[in-house]
Amino acid sequence: MHIGEIITADCANGTGIRLSIFVSGCTNRCKGCFQPQTWDFEYGEPYTSEIENLIIKELSNSYYDGITILGGEPFEISNQREIVKLLRRIRNELPERTVWIYTGFTYDKDLVKGGCRYIECTDEILDHTDVLVDGKFILEQKNIALHFRGSENQRIIDMKQTRKNGKVILSALH
Numbered sequence: 183m184h185i186g187e188i189i190t191a192d193c194a195n196g197t198g199i200r201l202s203i204f205v206s207g208c209t210n211r212c213k214g215c216f217q218p219q220t221w222d223f224e225y226g227e228p229y230t231s232e233i234e235n236l237i238i239k240e241l242s243n244s245y246y247d248g249i250t251i252l253g254g255e256p257f258e259i260s261n262q263r264e265i266v267k268l269l270r271r272i273r274n275e276l277p278e279r280t281v282w283i284y285t286g287f288t289y290d291k292d293l294v295k296g297g298c299r300y301i302e303c304t305d306e307i308l309d310h311t312d313v314l315v316d317g318k319f320i321l322e323q324k325n326i327a328l329h330f331r332g333s334e335n336q337r338i339i340d341m342k343q344t345r346k347n348g349k350v351i352l353s354a355l356h
């Protein structure tokens with residue numbers, strides 16, 4: 183996995199103060215994507231254990247509400263296998279931090295058993311996730327008044343409630 187950018191004390195990509203990690207690689211190729219440079223799986227720096235340690239150290243600052251992982255596409259297969267390890271550490275070492283993930287895939291179509299990006303660790307990633315913002319960016323449905331999402335079709339999903347109830351439950355932030 184490669185990382186294109188890390189934003190510290192970010193207030194734009196989720197609630198509260200967040201550490202935002204932009205992973206590289208995306209095959210969704212949405213028309214009007216605001217950062218097509220991140221489609222390249224080798225954009226930015228290789229993700230190393232040193233970077234992971236720095237992420238954990240930064241996130242341990244008490245003013246953080248949590249981490250947001252976006253891209254690029256966190257649910258590309260090679261990215262999932264690194265992200266699951268990072269989330270395991272966060273849940274063990276900083277369990278009070280919230281986890282938001284942005285994906286261009288659709289949760290109940292692509293990220294469930296039989297879906298195009300469902301692999302051995304997908305369920306674990308989703309179980310560690312508090313909020314999932316899903317769906318491709320659709321230029322024709324772009325709305326700059328929306329909070330935390332770019333186009334009307336995208337959903338802000340309460341993953342804890344969704345996993346518990348076995349059906350998609352939108353966040354109250356929607």
Ligand code: SF4
Binds near residue numbers: 212285
């Ligand atoms: S999923 Fe995100 S990064 Fe990928 S093409 Fe769509 S808007 Fe761009």
